Amino acid sequence: MEDRGSHRRYQSAQRQQQAQQTRARIVAAATGQFLAAGYAGTTVKAVAVAAGVSVPTVEAAFGTKARLLKAAIDVATAGDDEPVAMLDRAWARRAQAAPDGGGFVAEFADVLTASAQRAAGLVLAVLDVAPLDEEIAAVADQLTAQREVMAAWLVDGLARRGSLRDGLGRTEAVDTVWLLMDPAVFTRLTGPRGWPAARFRVWFADAVLRLLA
Numbered sequence: 140m141e142d143r144g145s146h147r148r149y150q151s152a153q154r155q156q157q158a159q160q161t162r163a164r165i166v167a168a169a170t171g172q173f174l175a176a177g178y179a180g181t182t183v184k185a186v187a188v189a190a191g192v193s194v195p196t197v198e199a200a201f202g203t204k205a206r207l208l209k210a211a212i213d214v215a216t217a218g219d220d221e222p223v224a225m226l227d228r229a230w231a232r233r234a235q236a237a238p239d240g241g242g243f244v245a246e247f248a249d250v251l252t253a254s255a256q257r258a259a260g261l262v263l264a265v266l267d268v269a270p271l272d273e274e275i276a277a278v279a280d281q282l283t284a285q286r287e288v289m290a291a292w293l294v295d296g297l298a299r300r301g302s303l304r305d306g307l308g309r310t311e312a313v314d315t316v317w318l319l320m321d322p323a324v325f326t327r328l329t330g331p332r333g334w335p336a337a338r339f340r341v342w343f344a345d346a347v348l349r350l351l352a
Contacts, residue, residue, distance in 0.1 A: 162200055163220060164190045170211045174260050178208060178268045178275065205274040208265060212282065215258035225250075226292060240302030240352055241344075247293050248344040251320060252336050256329075259322035266322075290316035294351070302352045312351050319346055 168189035172181040183204055187194045201207040214220050217228075225231070234246035262282055269279035294312040297303050303312060318324070328334040328342070 158200075159220075161190075161192060161196065165192060165197055165200060165207070166211050166214050166220070169207050170215060170261065173208055173211060173264050178204070178264045178272075183207070203274060205272070205278055208261065208275070209278045209281070212258055212261045212265070212278075215261055216254045218253065218257065225289065231292075234296065238300075240297050240300045241348065243296050243300060243302075244293070244344045244347050247296075248340045248347075251289075251343060252325075252340040255322060255325040255339075256336055259325045262322040263326060286320050287313065287317055290314075290320060293347070297347075297351060302348075304352055307351060315350050316347060319343060 165186060169181070169186045172186050172189060176185075181204065183197050184194055186207065187197045190197070197207070201210055217223070217225060230246055230250045234243050237243040237246060265275055265279050265282060269276040290313045291309075293316050294303070294309060297312075298309070325339060328339055329336060334342075
């Protein structure tokens with residue numbers, strides 16, 4: 140006799156997997172569109188066509204174009220769509236286990252550089268249009284606040300290791316790291332200035348230690 144409960148659970152799991160795959164296709168398509176055409180030049184219809192889905196499917200999954208862009212940034216920043224905060228990930232545990240400031244900053248620089256390679260262009264698309272769009276302005280505020288949280292985490296980790304120089308206040312230290320993390324810094328150095336990402340990673344870690352330690 141068929142176990143109807145098991146069958147329903149199987150169908151539910153299958154539908155959930157299909158929904159996740161569809162969402163991933165939409166995010167990937169949106170990322171390509173936003174990077175190529177910017178926020179203003181990207182339409183939900185173009186994203187739907189690129190993803191091979193209907194416009195209502197995109198709208199049902201993300202609601203608005205601004206939310207779609209935020210989702211694309213979240214996935215690009217983390218490198219996946221797992222619902223795990225950046226500071227709850229394995230890299231953060233490795234960094235926390237580092238015995239000295241140099242190792243701690245190196246772990247941070249690794250993940251920052253990888254994230255910037257994937258997400259910096261998308262973040263700049265938000266910041267460029269924020270003054271003209273209220274919903275995007277809210278996304279920009281979120282991204283700015285998230286960068287501050289990451290900068291503060293780095294500064295506090297250095298402070299716990301006794302790696303902050305005497306006389307440097309926490310606020311100034313956080314502001315310094317926050318500025319170094321600006322996606323415009325990454326894109327300008329790795330774009331017009333021709334730096335490879337590996338050089339940026341080394342430069343960031345060195346700059347943090349020189350300015351803060």
